Amino acid sequence: MRLVHLLRWSSVVLITRKPSKFLKPTNNQFSLFHPSSCCHTFTVATKVLTMTSEEGEKIDLTSFPSLYREENVILHKLFHKHGYELRIAGGAVRDVLLGITPKDIDYATDATPTEMNEMFLSENIRTLNRNGETHGTVTVRINDKINFEITTLRIDSEPDGRHTKVVFTDDWRLDAGRRDLTVNSMFLGLDFSTLPDNHVENTDPNDQEDTHGLDVQQPSSTLNSKTPQVFGRVYDFFGGRGDLSRRHIRFVGDAATRIREDYLRILRYFRFHGRLANPDEQDLHDPDTLEAIRENAAGLSKIAGERCWIELKNILSYPSTPMLLRRMFDAGLFPHLGFPRDPNFTELDAAWQRGIINRTPCAATHLAALLTNVEEIETLNNRLKLSNAEVLILIYIVKHREECSRLTGLDALPHYKRELLLSREPSNKIRPILTEMLHYVGCDPELSASWALWEPPKFPVSGYEVQSKWSVPPRVTGAFLTVLRRQWVESNCKLTNDELLCDTNRSVTEAAVDMLDPEPPLSRKAKKARHY
Secondary structure, three states: OEEEEEEEEOOEEEEEOOOOOOEEEEOOEEEEEOOOOOEEEEEOOEEEEOOOOOOOEEEEOOOOHHHHOHHHHHHHHHHHHOOOOEEEEOHHHHHHHOOOOOOOOEEEEOOOHHHHHHHHHHOOOEEEOHHHHHHOEEEEEEOOOEEEEEEEOEEEEOOOEOOOEEEEOOOHHHHHHOOOEHHHOOEEEEEOOOOOOOOOOOOOHHHOOOOOOOOOOOOOOOOOOOOOOOEEEEEOOOOHHHHHHOOOOOEOOOHHHHHHHEOOHHHHHHHHHHHHOOHHHOOOOOHHHHHHHHHOHHHHHHOOHHHHHHHHHHHOOOOOHHHHHHHHHHOOOHHHOOOOOOOOHHHHHHHHHOOHHHHOOOHHHHHHOOOOOHHHHHHHHHHHOOOHHHHHHHHHHHHHHHHHOOOOOHHHHHHHHHHHHHOOOOHHHHHHHHHHHHHHHOOOHHHHHHHHHOOOOOOOOOHHHHHHHHOOOHHHHHHHHHHHHHHHHHOOOOOOHHHHOOHHHHHHHHHHHHOOOOOOOOOHHHHOOOOO
């Protein structure tokens, strides 16, 4: 039995397990201190509740030396010295339970940003980037080697589906309860009591391969008989570990409530379903969850396109992508993402059957399969704000995939060489686009290897030379260069600068310019496809 303070406003309940630094009781009122330093007073009741202890489940972390390298140990002992708790939070806990060494580790603490800054100042430890402190995040650098982001436990106040104000708390359950999915709501406390005082572990956490969520144990090759055992405790308030073992993706609490707090969580649901669901259950979803997504689909229109695209790039990278996209289409998400109203699912299935995701990680190449014409690309780009390179990939694949689908053998190499050489753009910009086309159509490995080894020759004429030798005005210089480049390519790239710019070739070139196709392959106009 513990005396707790219960604070209720709207749909938010704040519970603290001890007389809290965040709640100041006056009679039957509590003043809640917001990180912006403004104070809100609420009339509440004080109750006695029975709460389970937070002992956590003990697990062995010895095979994850990056978790107990010297800088991590220093950080944890520092918080413990000053009377605060520090735990790993969110996705890193999920990865550890899957046997994957986490690359990015987020920490949570019951210390406020002010308390953390005072602590680090007293210990002469450097803090960085104060911009995150409004939301509770302090960045610190240990041993001048590693930066750590530590965030105060918090709850969301007044969420509008895009942004939210945060209120600090010292209750771990409340912080877990504001997170999106149960598999992302767990904490991991570390126990370094078994480590010697002079312990130094310099394993680089980036040395481990990313297994994209596969349940693969990665024991460290640095372990030996002298390596002490290191343990941790998993704190799981909402059944995340059980869901993870079953590969079941579930929102924390009520799905509709979680979604309305941040509509981007709709896409995060599909992202983690694609990443974690069992292969034979990739199309199994909880009907109530899908209904909550369908009812709140329009909320995605409030989310910035760039944020949506970050999530979509992950969704487009899984073996189950065609099934995920069909579910998203059925849930009414496509109009709010700029996706076509009549998506090309037939082409999408064919691309996945060719094994496209095994050949390229480029999301734009994957997405091209769903699109039919340039108008759909324009609509998509207006919503998601793709990069110029991504737009070019989409345009080229959609325009030329039918032709290139017949050019997949080694004998097609001259075609792709010609495409690159005829472009006025630098080869380092055009070559990646053509490479993505080879990936898209599933070309022969010999063609791919030969293409990768080929070094294109340099076109021997510049625009300045055309203008100075032939007195060509700037507005038509590009057209002259296009014709000259074609002549050079037709000669197997053997014509020299003098031969191309000789007087006898001028009249031939001028006549060809008058008959020129107004849009050469991969022109600068296509480069600016964002504006069409």
